[in-house]
Amino acid sequence: MIRVLLADDHAIVRMGLRAVLDSEEDITIVGEADTADDAVRAVENAGPDIDVVLMDLRFGPGQSGRELETGASATARIRKLPDPPNVLVVTNYDTDVDILGAIEAGAVGYLLKDAPPAELISAVRAAATGATAMSGSVATRLMHREEEPANALTSRELEVLQLVADGRSNREIGATLFLSEATVKSHLVHINTKLGARSRTSAVAAAREAGML
Incomplete structure (x- = not known):
């Protein structure tokens, strides 16, 4: 069973992700977080009981009202924990600065929120094994950076x-x-x-x- 934590500041997005993933027999939602900091805290408390974190990149203050943290910085914190889960970014943003920030923080995959349900399910399964999962447009951007390294910003x-x-x-x-x-x-x-x-x-x-x- 793949145990998933949903981290997104919009309840309706979490509901949509849950609706898609709950339909799969091999995937279960074990928790939700509405801030990046809460996501890190949930992983710290759950230990090895989370396999994949679905992480947004940009968060509002959420119900907790704490200082904002980005999904990339939370991903980096999670990956430094003992026996950490893999992180799959699910976001609306596909700029170079967002993509590279997430990947360098340790995310194994990067999906856009307009991805079809089947792509999301496949990406979660891939992330659970540590395999890379990228939306097509994100993979294309990374490929273009590799093709023109002299002009690509670090x-x-x-x-x-x-x-x-x-x-x-x-x-x-x-x-x-x-x-x-x-x-x-x-x-x-x-x-x-x-x-x-x-x-x-x-x-x-x-x-x-x-x-x-």
């Missing part, structure tokens, strides 16, 4: 550019990512070169147009 560069898009200064970006301002500036030079941009604003615009942010 995960760190994507983090820097996302903070630029959020309106952060170089000093604030450095403080957030534990980098010196000189290192932040170096990343920005590389970002502009790869994107053919001449300013922070044009770099952000180019990245959004390319689906990176």
Whole structure:
């Protein structure tokens, strides 16, 4: 039996996932969480009694009202626990920064919420064995990155550019990512070169147009 924890801040999404997965004889839902932190706590409490976590990437405060945590950071925390379950990301977001962040955090799969039920069921079964499961569009984005590595932004560069898009200064970006301002500036030079941009604003615009942010 594959034991699944649902982690999503929307109750209606959890209901939909439960409806699909409960129809399968080899899958059972053992818990739900409406914040990323609650998902980590549930795994800590359940020990080895969870096989797969279905993890959203962006959470609201939920009923607990605690400080927000992303699904990627929660995934990283879960994967550091003893005998952790595998994490399958199920989200609406398919930008490079989201995909790479989840994969580098340790997620074994990445599905979009518009995936057909059969694809979700197959992905859960694959995740339970540690196999990779990707939505077609996500796999295509990763393949394009591999085909054009010279122009692809690294995960760190994507983090820097996302903070630029959020309106952060170089000093604030450095403080957030534990980098010196000189290192932040170096990343920005590389970002502009790869994107053919001449300013922070044009770099952000180019990245959004390319689906990176």
